[in-house]
Amino acid sequence: MTRKFNFCAGPAALPTAVLERARDEMLDYQGRGLSVMEMSHRSDEFVAIASKAEADLRALLDIPANYRVLFMQGGASTQFAGVPLNLLGAGGAANYLYTGIWGKKAIKEAEHLAVGSHVAASSESNGLIAVPRQNAIQLSGDAGYLHYTANETIGGLEFDYIPEVPADVPLVCDMSSSILSGPLDVSRFGVIYAGAQKNIGPAGLTLVIVREDLLDRARKDCPTMLNWKTAAEADSMFNTPPTYAWYLSGLVFEWLKDEVGGLAAMNAINDRKAQALYAAIDGNDFYSNPIVIENRSRMNVPFVLADDRLDAAFLAESEAAGLLNLAGHRSVGGMRASLYNAVPEAAVTALVDFMGDFARRHG
């Protein structure tokens, strides 16, 4: 068995230590004679697993007591509908910051659901290479919330600040590709949601962190399974939750706490990884990244080769060197290296070395 370095944008690399533990417990969880996947979600064993996962997540992010943590399904794309359905029962317009493809999808879903929507600020005019600054944000008068995408996974564009909003306008954030990459002041948000398959665990689990006072705002036509209050009242077990994904996410939270040493330590590692890769890009005319320095994503680093006729060779040679999944998103092409928490510094070192070598051989 050889583990290669995996730069996939999602489903993404998981910590080897987590996979080893899952492997060892696969057929028999701690002597109980069955797999976690075969347990009733209401059994004492599974409820303990689920509760510890939530407690560890709360400890990592220092989540205030007046926030509920929901373990849901359907990915961020389902929450694109869940957000307006849960927050606009009393009317109000959905307000969005537009900084890339994922934010656009959220806006389109609000429009599909015939919610009044308003783009409060956009990066379109700068070509999606810089996020709007605070003074450019213009909420509509009837704003029911302000939604933004903390990190655009495809564009590689990340907010370097948390937008300020009036006290009566909840700030809603799609944090799918940046949650847990460093410390976070959860109290600044009304709602945070994230698909699991980047920094949390396997695809099929979606975290929603919601301030309790926002649980009473759902539209009447919100399907029961999308309703956050229903999920909160049932401790995320209104129906059978994705138990194995929940368990694996718990193992990741435990790894972050006990092995990495928490989110401040993770943050420092992520800074070093991103700095090393951007330095390799900026230091060689062979490579480039278009994003303004302060909004460069730490998690997703897109870059292009000066000569795109070398793209195929770059991908083939990097894969042969054990560096997997470096192709850019199918909608944009080029290259992308995702540097999520589970991607070790050694992977970035290997990538930087490869890039230098490739440039020398082909430059």
Added chain:
Amino acid sequence: MTRKFNFCAGPAALPTAVLERARDEMLDYQGRGLSVMEMSHRSDEFVAIASKAEADLRALLDIPANYRVLFMQGGASTQFAGVPLNLLGAGGAANYLYTGIWGKKAIKEAEHLAVGSHVAASSESNGLIAVPRQNAIQLSGDAGYLHYTANETIGGLEFDYIPEVPADVPLVCDMSSSILSGPLDVSRFGVIYAGAQKNIGPAGLTLVIVREDLLDRARKDCPTMLNWKTAAEADSMFNTPPTYAWYLSGLVFEWLKDEVGGLAAMNAINDRKAQALYAAIDGNDFYSNPIVIENRSRMNVPFVLADDRLDAAFLAESEAAGLLNLAGHRSVGGMRASLYNAVPEAAVTALVDFMGDFARRHG
């Protein structure tokens, strides 16, 4: 490591051979250097896994070419909303057969979504111990579909026939706890759906099998992620699907095909298991099951002790004997043994022996 006999109603037992293979492939799938859970859903490797799973399922159930197979999320409870949202865009009333708790939940969700709903036949008058016969089914004049629950997991009540419907009324079936238990004539149905966590794979995946001509009936307010046509057009990859659950379900389908020998063979095994357990219940005054013979579920066998003061002893002693999860659903109490495909005949033999022994010692 000791694997015990697990009679859980769901998440349920999985074949040991499937878990062994998942364990062996956990850190390195077939020499690729990464786990299935770390692969892009759009990678060649994962698309091959996903396609094989669908092909094996199609072969097992002999699914006609004009049906689409969707790998979705959210469980059957999400499809309780999905069914009216996808089928009643042109109006029409949601028609239901009511035979137990799960059917009731489906009816409630249709009412919640302000769909006109009609109970076309009910088992309420017989105390939920027999399903309505064909001649009792009275559709409303504007029926948009007829929905029923093939097997009520909690009550242990299973249809022994497929209801007849007029050609223009699609038959919709929640088959969560009986799909793949034996051969099925899919062509009789408009839509079949099932949560995975009984006979398919781990919780977090939901199968929808839908006749293609029904993909154009969605209500405008159907959230994109609940829309079957959207899922069909994207080959169930409109967003990131639950890849690991999909892979594991594929391993279960492969096991059913290659190890068990297909659904006719599985059917015979399931017949033997159910007959053995019902014989043990009927042959001893110590135990009883209330369901009429022809509607007794093969998958979920609820039974009560003549003296319910012995319930706690029965559960403690059976667990000590390595027979797990025999408590009835929290809403009804008593006992329940679920005999899904992955529960081996040896488990039923051990349970029957235990029941005889327990009755002798406590009778």
